[in-house]
Amino acid sequence: MSEKKRRGGAGAGAASGSASKKPRVSTAASYAESLRSKLRPDASILATLRSLASACSKSKPAGSSSSASKALAAEDDPAASYIVVADQDSASVTSRINRLVLAAARSILSGRGFSFAVPSRAASNQVYLPDLDRIVLVRRESARPFANVATARKATITARVLSLVHAVLRRGIHVTKRDLFYTDVKLFGDQAQSDAVLDDVSCMLGCTRSSLHVVASEKGVVVGRLTFADDGDRIDCTRMGVGGKAIPPNIDRVSGIESDALFILLVEKDAAFMRLAEDRFYNRFPCIILTAKGQPDVATRLFLRRLKVELKLPVLALVDSDPYGLKILSVYMCGSKNMSYDSANLTTPDIKWLGVRPSDLDKYRVPEQCRLPMTDHDIKVGKELLEEDFVKQNEGWVKELETMLRTRQKAEIQALSSFGFQYLTEVYLPLKLQQQDWI
């Protein structure tokens, strides 16, 4: 570490070698470099982080099932009002399927044919619950009878998907949506249909899609102060080199999560992740670093939520300073509209926005040429975000977003490289942590 630091100093010197030619950059660079001297010893920053972590572990576990049920209990007859699906083990899902099928069989034997009661997942049926800080489905079911020309095919598909899920659970394996589709292309027609019915089945059974053992492809990676078992294999994420550990697609195979980290650092992009991993940032400030490499996939969201719920650590986010970066935060925090029924299990409320924030651009004097003008589309998305509940709830976020829209400038995390390749890990992040500069 100290060796690297010394080399770091030399490199910074080299970087300012061409200073005389570009005065403005040089001023910004030397100011940026001067911030290094503001850094207190690591021990002092660690003390700050420790109090953050302990405050977080004492607070009620936001978004955990206990808070969900508490919030729901405050309303009238909550189970009847909203659909909140939950993780279920295979035995429980299997017996739910059995019950459904037995009911259908009984109905057929009594001469009434059979019909499924399917919750509506329409957008008009999705509401944001401030208490839960999540989008949920209003309970409104429609009948899907087999003995009706309009619904016969869908009822058949539903029965088929139920039977396929049953087979998958019984074998104790996991499959993808695509696998499911290919088991009966003739019936399903196209994958959108089997996917849609899979979501129906998930709501009907009141369990998450991952409980059905139908998994999404993963692209997330994790490194840092974390150990867990992936399908029984013990994984030590401090020993995963620079590449990191691929986040498992099937969250139910993850167990035995342990960590001595003080926080979770959620990173939007691969390049910043690589910088943090190579510099072993987590050894200087004990943390777990993860990224979905852009738009968050389901596996990464499930994994983050598991970490948050089990370890009760604060989550700090490092994203680009643009509307898209905020959008990504919103997906982690509130879920996406088309998975709303599953949102309780996919979302991690209470993520702190560490950076890069619009106000950082001036605060750290990011050179003009490293900022990018916002496009019309960016501005449109930014304005829409201002209307979103998850933004409006946080005064600090509103201010930052307003700053972004006023200056019409955005910047990527990598813009910090203009002060040196390791500025992110050596100055920017430590200073942010020291100043508790998250909102």
Next chain:
Amino acid sequence: MSEKKRRGGAGAGAASGSASKKPRVSTAASYAESLRSKLRPDASILATLRSLASACSKSKPAGSSSSASKALAAEDDPAASYIVVADQDSASVTSRINRLVLAAARSILSGRGFSFAVPSRAASNQVYLPDLDRIVLVRRESARPFANVATARKATITARVLSLVHAVLRRGIHVTKRDLFYTDVKLFGDQAQSDAVLDDVSCMLGCTRSSLHVVASEKGVVVGRLTFADDGDRIDCTRMGVGGKAIPPNIDRVSGIESDALFILLVEKDAAFMRLAEDRFYNRFPCIILTAKGQPDVATRLFLRRLKVELKLPVLALVDSDPYGLKILSVYMCGSKNMSYDSANLTTPDIKWLGVRPSDLDKYRVPEQCRLPMTDHDIKVGKELLEEDFVKQNEGWVKELETMLRTRQKAEIQALSSFGFQYLTEVYLPLKLQQQDWI
């Protein structure tokens, strides 16, 4: 394993439960199931694989630097004719940069200004060398003088990139192209310019881009009978659960590669990878399984090549039966046009096409509805592939491609799921291996 197998049997029975309703699928399914009985005991298949592996390790290591230099030695004055860049350690790259800069300084002091000699990377300058089975650059350099309005800016960018690479190497870190761009946005203007000059610098110095410590983002994953060190951390890929180990972006941090595998299984897609990982296919047939999740990225290509060169194992490929699957094979085997100068270090010649091949569709009686009609674009790409040298060299490949174009049908790996979710790992692949059905 045996537990899973037993469950497998039960599941297969369940899958054929709805057989009476769909006779055609059922016939195909029962035929597919009958292939299971053709499987000989694993010990016999393993013997086949062992002889394949030993044949491969005895053959001259195709594509390794020794074969490259041997092939080149056969031509007249090869170094003068072609540019073949190679991996270099940091000290060597640094001293090459120093020599370039000293030459420039001497030239300036003698009053002649300075100029870089930059190899042309134009498409017209790229040739396919059958002996090497690779695309290389013809050596043709153009001067890039500073004292010329037309080239002054590019010469400045070149000098700047040389100095940045020097700083990166001295610090012993790795950066992305994007990081490099952000260090001097004002000079570079846009990233395409710094990227292009980076490629120039790579050719000028005669070393690979990864030797410059400028890395690509990784998306590949690996599991199976492989251990290696990633930045000093010992990684055992049999203990990476279902998620696998993310392939490191910086290949020069990979060392100590060891394996008791008999072959490398290169998989096009994530879903098939997951199936193989969850079923721990590598424990039944010792192998290393890797995927780039679609279009191969540079990190995965470098990693595959390292495995092939160091372990001298046969590489068997499992891709979709469509022109795109073959395209992916071609990128692994011959490189892509815009990285031709680096092709020697990125390509893995002699990959065997295991499946899914056009002839498999009938051989395994893949149901009609699981096959897809080729689009006009597919057919165009397929016809172009027929003209490519790497296809023409392999009679078997030509036949398969002709079959594809004649039937105008394509299929994904997952089409095999129509015979059961684990058909791929339990029947298709074992039978392929037993019958040595690769070309």
